[in-house]
Amino acid sequence: MxxxxxxxxxxxxxxxxxxxxxxxxxxxxxxxxxxxxxxxxxxxxxxxxxxxxxxxxxxxxxxxxxLNVVNIHQSQHSSDKTIKNTFRLADNNIIEGVLIPTPERMTACVSSQVGCSLTCKFCATGYMERKRNLDAGEIYDQVVLIDQQAKLNYGIPLSNIVYMGMGEPLLNYANVLRSIDRLTAPDGLNMSPKRITVSTAGIAKMIKKLGDDQVKFNLALSLHAANDVKRNEIMPINEQNTLKALAEALKYYFIKTKNPVTYEYILFDNFNDGLEDAAELAKFCKHLPCKVNIIEYNPISFASFQNAEEDKTEAFANYLRKQGVITNIRRSRGKDIDAACGQLAIKEK
Structure with a gap:
């Protein structure tokens, strides 16, 4: 070695x-x-x-x-100005991270693990093996490199960070929290924790731990179905972390932190895009203050899911809004370079 x-x-x-x-x-x-x-x-x-x-x-x-610094191995530029990076680690493992520029913000999407162990059926990273957790310094380096990229390409520094790249952040709890501490501390990069979002597939005991640690950053839950049968089908983690267990953990988290939660919900054609699915989601949203981000699905070669039709997407969102749920429809960025949500997977050996 x-x-x-x-x-x-x-x-x-x-x-x-x-x-x-x-x-x-x-x-x-x-x-x-x-x-x-x-x-x-x-x-x-x-x-x-x-x-x-x-x-x-x-x-x-x-x-x-x-000092095992991370280096940019390759960068791809999308037609919508998104930049996807493959990063080479000191041990030659490869991870990916994305710069997502929009008129409102400049966001870094960073990875927390090399690969992933959760096997979500719609996500390209879920078809990779999990090799190891990233150190806090390796997560920090992704942010620094993407910030430099934002300034170089667009003359604007990073405003937001999302832990939505490769891996499940709550299965690398200590390193993820230490990286956020270093990014937000006055003797670190001094970023606001309110500009950082950690996304989880839903590990109830770790969500409770976030509450006990009274974290200041934002929490997003990849929900994608509000009944256990459908969620089990696409997210095997739900078998040990049922919707009931998640609801209890999220309520505990909210009592401890007073932070509302974001639910991420990908609409799959003829799977979870009906009004009965919307009704189940609206009911789940009653547990605590929250908002829903409806996410466009980005097909991958490993799976046969398709994106929901536009009229069903609008009907789904309108149903939630009528139930008093704050709902946003998020359009995918970087699809043409496989940089969009659920598309991160290392194609080279």
């Missing part, structure tokens, strides 16, 4: 951990704060960049630790 991967990744250490290492090496403790600022405020990509550290210390850090 490559030596750089065998060394301990320095970004996996807290400032307190760094202090202990430095003191043991005979270095002053205040250097830990300087190193942390280089890593999380200035997004340093090598120890050499840390110019206010003595050269001997930089060399010592380089010998003892790795």
């Amino acid at each position: 490559n030596a750089i991967v065998e060394k301990k990744e320095i970004r996996n250490l807290s400032v307190e951990d760094l202090k202990k290492v430095l003191i043991a090496e005979g270095e002053p403790a205040f250097r830990a704060k300087q190193i942390s600022e280089w890593l999380w405020m200035k997004s340093a990509r090598s120890f050499e960049e840390m110019t206010n550290l003595p050269k001997a210390l930089r060399e010592k850090l380089n010998e003892r630790f790795s």
Whole structure:
């Protein structure tokens, strides 16, 4: 194995951990704060960049630790200005992330795992194996690189981050929360947590943990069906996390955080797009303050689902609105480069 991967990744250490290492090496403790600022405020990509550290210390850090930065491997530009990136990790694994520009916002869609273990039937990533979780630094790097891309291509910095790329964020709980801490902390990138959304396929006990941790970011649940029979068919995770269990977890989360929840609902032709489905969804929405994003389906080669017809989409949305549910219809971005919702899958070996 490559030596750089065998060394301990320095970004996996807290400032307190760094202090202990430095003191043991005979270095002053205040250097830990300087190193942390280089890593999380200035997004340093090598120890050499840390110019206010003595050269001997930089060399010592380089010998003892790795800084496993993420690099852009390939970028594809969509006709609608969306940019899809394949990122190469230090161990040569590949993940994907997307820059989604709209008139209102500049959004980074980032991955939390290499692959995914959830096998949702409509999602290309679900047909990949899950190889490993991403470290907090690897998630952070995606944001930094996509922000640079936004400024370079459109002259506008990132305004929003969505954890909607590859993987299930709540199955990489500690690293996802640490990455958000580093993105939002004053001694990190100082972004607003209200500009960050974590999307989950629905793991009840982890949603409750978000409540216990009183998180400040937004939570979105990929729902896609509001009855257990249909949801089991397309999302096997529902068998252990039924709609009843999810409703209880979400109510607990709301009591603890006072954050409303977004339900993401892809409309599949002749599967979950009828008014009876809308009625079930409206009933599910009564549990707590929420809104619904109706998402256009993006067909993938692995599955036979098709997008719902336009008139049924409008009728579905109008039914929800008449029931008092805040409802938005989201049009897909980046479909022509397989960058849209549910299309992220590594095609190369």
